[in-house]
Amino acid sequence: MLIRMSNPISFSSFISPTLQAISIHENEIESLDRAIGDGDHFINLKRGVTAIQSITHELDSLPNSQQAKSIGMKLLSSVGGASGPLFASFFLEFSKHYNDENSTLENFCQAFTEGVDAIKRRGKSDVGEKTMLDVLVPVAELIKLASLNKLDIIELSQQVITKSIECAESTKSMLPTKGRSTGLGDRAIGHMDPGAKSCQVIICEICNQIISRG
Amino acid sequence: MLIRMSNPISFSSFISPTLQAISIHENEIESLDRAIGDGDHFINLKRGVTAIQSITHELDSLPNSQQAKSIGMKLLSSVGGASGPLFASFFLEFSKHYNDENSTLENFCQAFTEGVDAIKRRGKSDVGEKTMLDVLVPVAELIKLASLNKLDIIELSQQVITKSIECAESTKSMLPTKGRSTGLGDRAIGHMDPGAKSCQVIICEICNQIISRG
Amino acid sequence: MKKFINHADDFLEQSLSGLQSAHPELLQVHKDPFFVTRKNINPHKVQIISGGGSGHEPLHTGFIGHGMLDIACPGHIFTSPTPDQMIAAIDYCQPKNGVLMIVKNYSGDVMNFEMASEMIDTKNATILTNDDAAVINSSYTEGKRGVAGTLIVEKVVGSLAESGASLEECQQFGLHANNLCSSIGVALTSCTIPAAGKPTFDIENDQIEFGVGIHGEPGRRREAIREANLIVSDMVEAIFQDFRERDVKIGGNSEFLVVVNGFGATPLSELYLIFNSVTNILNEKQLNIGRSLVGNFTTALDMAGASVTLCLLDDAIRKHWDSSVYTPSLRWGI
């Protein structure tokens, strides 16, 4: 989702790498949700990304803002569970704020933050509750800072990778207060949140793509 | 059930040893019925013998013919399954033919054979069908022969032990045509029949008792 | 073995007590010896009595009530009840017009009911159900086993008896219905008898027992698990083979009552998936499903697996299947 300011990369070009990346982490994501949830997070996610992949052609012809909207609607109708409406809310809100004409890092950053806020509203949740927000919120803050400091996109991507890994890791020690693992209480401690992990994997993959595409 | 002609032993004195003997073979009998039946033969048998044990006192005061009848009724109302009515039929018929006044080996032998015939009628079965009859019928024949030859009771008991073990063993190679293992067909080959095994165990115990009581 | 149980010895008693408290308006559980009767006994109708080893619930105790059974005699788990149970139950109900015994064809059940039949004074008749297509009837078997088709016989004969039919009429109709039923079961796992504490049979993680009996008795063959459609297709084939061998004529207009019966541990969603396979297979053969029943009705404790029963419908069976019934586990029209 990080894009170059000058010559914006089509979001659709990240779909296949994302699907590959989560598939590589299938076992890890699945067993995290088995440990502290109901075991379906990987399946839900894969169903969603696969559904998006099936409309790659349609997406290719759309501007990024419209792509985000279509991605949101597709996620909404294909993922289900808790993560479905959350991911969908992100993209639907993102699409409203993303400006295809003026695709600056500032604008991307604002759209991203609005998307994350939509997740907070939909999930009635915030950082510290052992959810995907524990990755998404810090990442949003990091890129906001970077956009103020006019950081280089490659440099930023590297920082985002480090940050998201650190943040996903940090959910291990958190007590869950949202989602299915709340029943676990103390027993959830020591396990990473599956949604945080999957967001980290996707974010890292996109950053790696940006870095390797140069 | 083999008794000394002169001074008949009370049948009830065999109850506790029988219960001990089958308990020692619990695993074997149980796993045989698990392999080619429904796994309950040991439980059924134990329930029956335990029920009889609980009326040992009552039995003690009765002549052997009446004991056999009470044992038959008790087995009928406590064992269930296929073996219950079969064992019960044996004792009920036995009791009709056993003569307390004239407890010769000949009389015992006749009563025993009538009991075995009652099993045949009730089960609509005969030797060679992989059932308890494959032990009971040869044993009946052996003691008939012994009674004609006026064999010593200790000697006879030893022969019965050998015979019953050999006969139980022989059911391994038989194809079942009666009882629950019929569905198995060829697959039952190699397994001893549980009812044949339990009859063998009981008969051997009684013979050993007779031998050791001298 | 993990079960909701206090002691293996008092399992049956406590489970029956629960049945009693859950259905006080329908039935009466009697103890020592165990038998279950309707709450309101009508001694003037033919009394329909069934029974057998426990562990197949709701069969038979769950089918006591208007339009179905009058009496059920539950034995210990997987062990036929004893004659004194039947005798005490019949004595309690004081039937004025005879007793019809519906007995699944297992040596134990047959012999115990036979002894009861010989020991009572009341006029009585027996139907042996033997709908299991798995064990092929030949001179080397003592006949086929009675499985889920039994509940169809109990339902339709129960309905006929309710209408005031005679003992002979009920017996004839039951034999007729039994003849038109054929079943076959498949096990994915074994069951565990509480008193035994371990699985009745071992089965590999990728194998199924095709033609299993409702006590976990072996069936026709052990084979690799395959797609449900393929397994079900073999099941339906076995049933049609059985119909052919017994000269039950199936034609273009034939209509069936299809029962997809879970053995205890198979989710309803899988039973509906099996029903879907059966529907597709019958549709392809241009045969019709007139009635259906999907659920756990003739179980084998906690065995995972299912059976399919086809019952060829004629007007009489359809009518008596449709008639109202009010029991703990089958209820419609009331």
Next chain:
Amino acid sequence: MKKFINHADDFLEQSLSGLQSAHPELLQVHKDPFFVTRKNINPHKVQIISGGGSGHEPLHTGFIGHGMLDIACPGHIFTSPTPDQMIAAIDYCQPKNGVLMIVKNYSGDVMNFEMASEMIDTKNATILTNDDAAVINSSYTEGKRGVAGTLIVEKVVGSLAESGASLEECQQFGLHANNLCSSIGVALTSCTIPAAGKPTFDIENDQIEFGVGIHGEPGRRREAIREANLIVSDMVEAIFQDFRERDVKIGGNSEFLVVVNGFGATPLSELYLIFNSVTNILNEKQLNIGRSLVGNFTTALDMAGASVTLCLLDDAIRKHWDSSVYTPSLRWGI
């Protein structure tokens, strides 16, 4: 994993097709997106819609019909349905007097129904069921889970809606019924999601999960298995604790509807044994059982285990529980 299944991907579709063929007179299964409606839609009554992840059958699809649900939206196994399913279903039924959504309180279900609610033009209201006493409500949880009490809410609200009550009346009554329900579950084994292929959780051979959720989510504690009476006593205690905390007044004359619900792999005989324990415990407390239901109604695929639900009866709930209902899995009076 052994299941009757063709491919994990088409399991839901084929299972729903089976449901359709088994109950053509009752319901209509729609595909792409999935939703199930009554066969005969009455758009003038309040439409009662429920749904949630599949794997809890018969909940909710098995409760469609007269006196209960109008619509059910089944998600993938253990995964909330998506808003387009609710939207398409409501569009199909064209409700004239509003839609009442009965939603089990899980983040996924809540959010997906919430989005549907925002996206439709039809007047609608929601009841979140949260009868699970296992997870104690506190500032660290987002509320209790909805489990088997949901079917009680669906039954009594369904009955009220049938009588022509308004959307607001139905919502109020549902909230009232939900408040009077409390449930707790115990798992003996895990369930296995077909698409995952392995058990959701590992559990030792002598352990139980006390307070388990209907997706195999962990409960209050893992503990050694004990006699059923002791387990059930803890279950009932947890329920009364929950009632006390929520100020639901239980007095000497209190009468309950007791639901003993199997999670899928527990035999009916064990469920009756549990019911017997509950009966004894309530009798000791001099509390009454007015109504009861024993069977598999809110399952967790093939999990062995069971839940107990107590619902405090008042005249309105009793009346609407007793009223006639005709669905695939609950039927009486018709």
